[in-house]
Amino acid sequence: MNGAEALARFAGHDGKAISPARFIPVAKSAGLIGELGEWVAEQACRQHAAWLAEGLQVAIATYVSPLQFRQRDFAHRLGTIVSENGVDPYGIQVEVTESAIMENVDQAIEILNQLKSFGVKVALDDFGTGYSSLSSRSSLPLDKLKVDQSFVSRVEGEPASRAITRAMIALGHALNLEIVGEGIESEDTLGYLRSEGCDQAQGFWVSHPLPPSEFAQWYRTHQVGG
Template identity: 40%
Template sequence: MYHAKSLGRNNYQFYTEKLNQYATRHVQLEAGLKKALQDNEFHLVYQPKFNVETQQIVGLEALLRWESQELGIISPVEFIPLAEETGMINQIGNWAINQACCQLALWHGQGFEHIAVAVNLSARQLKADIISTIEVALAVSGLPAHALELELTESMIMGNPQDSVAVLSQLKALGLTIAIDDFGTGYSSLSYLKRFPIDTLKIDQEFVRDITEDPDDAAITSAIITLAHSLELNVVAEGVETQEQLNFLRDGGCDQVQGFLLSKPLTAINCLALLNQEKNS
């Protein structure tokens, strides 16, 4: 019944073994999520963001990972939508914000004050009391507000653009920076884009992947870079995996990149090692 409803209602679906397996998995994951925080099963990894010209690390994106004692490693693609659906994303997301702020504050104290950290926000978090959550995280960690960046997808903020402008303006007033993730994959409204108090546009890897082979992807990417710079916004390209892609983005004026070509997501220990290696080189 729920499967039929998820497909748009007013239809019927036959029982299959695959559907039963999906339902069982769904129940297992939901039960696992409820105790994952208390059992300390979540952790963050950090993917560096590099200046295109210097290839120096200028920031980190904190990414949530879940390793269940019972179910093993669970992909974010699987558990984050479930956390959204059940409402647990608020509690999990708040943990991630606090963890990322405390970790970066520690690295700042070790001499890496120029590094910022980006944390992804969900639609539910944006509707919750996100302002006080951020204020507490910054106060407890001692991290300066300008070192924290919040990433939101364009579909999320365009779901209710007027409310989004109000909330983002409050967040911006705290002194942090705001990025629009996966730009170009949702339903952008250029009239609202200029009203959002944002600092960065992130080009989705869907466009970057075939940037050197597909003229359409190349044209879209170049257009996003030009649009962003005309609005005095920073541009970050995701999913950079080849030197050819990096060359194209550099020639096109992209500001920052992240992807497996330069670094995969790293544990906190390995991330610090990379920062120290760069500092001493």
């Protein structure tokens, strides 16, 4: 077990969960996506600190939307959140998409370098769905590549998806990056990715989303180190 990903969930007036597919577009249109992203980052840092106090060495990843990533002083504000909550920055990971980075590569590299100077790890999310060139990827200060679930979910039945996934894993390793397979929902898929050298797994086969207390219990039960 390497860590967890922070997910935002909201309950409606009737107590039923509201899908992120509904509230994220609303936050974007209302100009609140930056505030929402910072709130999630702060909650992730607080949870990370709480788990550390309980003896759980659990890193937490937070997704950063393209709009938030391009906001002025984004990196500085995130660094402040990490510092004010007194957590080890190496236990915090930021996930950004190819599309967010490729809109302005030079600016993105500057932001990513700032994040890494704080000690925060950076992962490229949805790898394989964007349009960045190999030369651009090699210059990005990253720690991980996340192979998109649109490829991972089809490796069992589509030779082309298996070949693409294999190539992306090889490329990531050639760049000295850790590789995470997203959207794993079966043992066969997990077995294939493991056989190709994928470093980490994420998906319902590992665990469905859990509230913090239930996750801590699950973690203690499944912890195998590393």
